Amino acid sequence: MINNSVLSIILGGGQGSRLYPLTADRSKPAVPIAGKYRLVDIPISNCINSNIKRMYVLTQFNSASLNQHIKNTYHFSFFSQAFVDVLAAEQTMQSDKWFQGTADAVRQSMHHFLQNEFEYALILSGDQLYNMDFQHMIEKHKESNAEISIATYPVTAKEATGFGLLKTNEENTITSFIEKPDESLLPDWTSDVSDEMKKDGRNYLASMGIYIFNRELLVELMKNPDTIDFGKEIIPNAIHDHKTVSYQYEGYWTDIGTIQSFFEANLGLTDDIPKFNLYDDNRIYTRARILPTSKISGTLLNKAVISDGCIIHADKIERSVIGVRSRIGKNSVVTNTYMMGNDSYESLEYIENNKIENVLGIGDRCNINNCILDKNSRIGDDVTINGGDHLEDTEKDNYIIKDGIVVVRKGATIPKGTII
Structure with missing residues (x-):
């Protein structure tokens, strides 16, 4: 009423x-x-x-x-x-x-x-x-x-x-x-x-x-x-x-x-009992998406929140929030990271036909720590991002660093082999 x-x-x-x-x-x-x-x-x-x-x-x-x-x-x-x-x-x-x-x-x-x-x-x-x-x-x-x-x-x-x-x-x-x-x-x-x-x-x-x-x-x-x-x-x-x-x-x-x-x-x-509890009768409403369940292969998950529609082959995801339609490649490690996810999928056929070198999401053999990945960002293979207090505040075309947190911009690409 x-x-x-x-x-x-x-x-x-x-x-x-x-x-x-x-x-x-x-x-x-x-x-x-x-x-x-x-x-x-x-x-x-x-x-x-x-x-x-x-x-x-x-x-x-x-x-x-x-x-x-x-x-x-x-x-x-x-x-x-x-x-x-x-x-x-x-x-x-x-x-x-x-x-x-x-x-x-x-x-x-x-x-x-x-x-x-x-x-x-x-x-x-x-x-x-x-x-x-x-x-x-x-x-x-x-x-x-x-x-x-x-x-x-x-x-x-x-x-x-x-x-x-x-x-x-x-x-x-x-x-x-x-x-x-x-x-x-x-x-x-x-x-x-x-x-x-x-x-x-x-x-x-x-x-x-x-x-x-x-x-x-x-x-x-x-x-x-x-x-x-x-x-x-x-x-x-x-x-x-x-x-x-x-x-x-x-x-x-x-x-x-x-x-x-x-x-x-x-x-x-990601805490065992989060202070802001999404798991009770006080529902938080949002857009109803028709997405498949997430598919996870060979990944160690510890204190991880995984949203719908993800395809994950990472070695480990720890203390991280993974948003809708996220893709994470083989042998990658993601810690202390909020990955917002993607607005759409890229099929294998689409990737091949358009010769896409860096696909949506996180590539293979990456190490991502203390990071926010905004929507539709592309992290190439063999990328290392290690945020922390040792990094000075800076602003680049595809990412910025604030208070030790590396924020990859929406739709940005971090090329293969990059180290931050």
């Missing part, structure tokens, strides 16, 4: 420069994750699991692949009011500018939202990994007679300077808020958290960038064109005049903002 009192607004983010080159020709929410999903599937699935089935996804950079994914994935009943629509930045009589920030994106799209009946606007980020029951958050919002609710997450002192921090009173009402404070200010920003969080040194409440606004208040706040960001302006200004409460969340949550965090989140799925 659809919750018709709630409208979900998923923010696609800006240019996604910190996730470059994964965002070179796709928007951040369209980046493939966990071998078969896209980042945008996470907030959309959380909404569907919470019976919130009216969603807008706001984006402005490289939105073609995101549009295609959503069009091919989220089909609801013809008689249902459910929808997932992409709203790209557009020129209107009111504005000829691109989205200037999170609040400005919502402001410029308000005329679309207001065509729907709703009491509460649920505003989400399109680049986070978590499972949350939004219905519970909405019920707490109603019970407290709040005008704004902010989902919060306990973080350590090391993490705190990268977030908006807040403090609450005994009733969870937010009394103060600061965006990305200097380390010297942290002693004044500790909060009351659970004993389990205290044991982990998580004494600071960080905003998760997940908000509930009462409709009337959101309409009112969006009238001021000078406020362009929720974290920097809307929230700090609103807490003094409007009841704003904290909804404290203590499950798994990570912000996929950098290559490092993206890499760690994906490889974390």
Whole structure:
């Protein structure tokens, strides 16, 4: 049953420069994750699991692949009011500018939202990994007679300077808020958290960038064109005049903002009991592909996640996520790697007729370590890629190195015999 009192607004983010080159020709929410999903599937699935089935996804950079994914994935009943629509930045009589920030994106799209009946606007980020029951958050919002609710997450002192921090009173009402404070200010920003969080040194409440606004208040706040960001302006200004409460969340949550965090989140799925658990009733939905089962010959697999439609002859795959339609050749070793897979297959006949020297996927006798292989990349035979802290950040035509992680670009070729 659809919750018709709630409208979900998923923010696609800006240019996604910190996730470059994964965002070179796709928007951040369209980046493939966990071998078969896209980042945008996470907030959309959380909404569907919470019976919130009216969603807008706001984006402005490289939105073609995101549009295609959503069009091919989220089909609801013809008689249902459910929808997932992409709203790209557009020129209107009111504005000829691109989205200037999170609040400005919502402001410029308000005329679309207001065509729907709703009491509460649920505003989400399109680049986070978590499972949350939004219905519970909405019920707490109603019970407290709040005008704004902010989902919060306990973080350590090391993490705190990268977030908006807040403090609450005994009733969870937010009394103060600061965006990305200097380390010297942290002693004044500790909060009351659970004993389990205290044991982990998580004494600071960080905003998760997940908000509930009462409709009337959101309409009112969006009238001021000078406020362009929720974290920097809307929230700090609103807490003094409007009841704003904290909804404290203590499950798994990570912000996929950098290559490092993206890499760690994906490889974390190979743990025996992953923190982000795909193996329970909280389903993550994505495009239904009609693919064969994976075929694996003579390969030692240890802490490996293998998606559908793969053909694998490797010697060993360890602590790696292998995406759909991946091909890995004989005598190859793949460790600590996220291989996104391919959009299509190359038949033996096609390879022979077109004299293709480097086929899609990983060739024979390769050693791949600490690496992200973007979609449709070609790793020739006898290639060695050994990422790690010993490598300096660099950018080449077919790959870049960030924080020791070698990222092979989408559709790029690493020629036979290359050593990185």
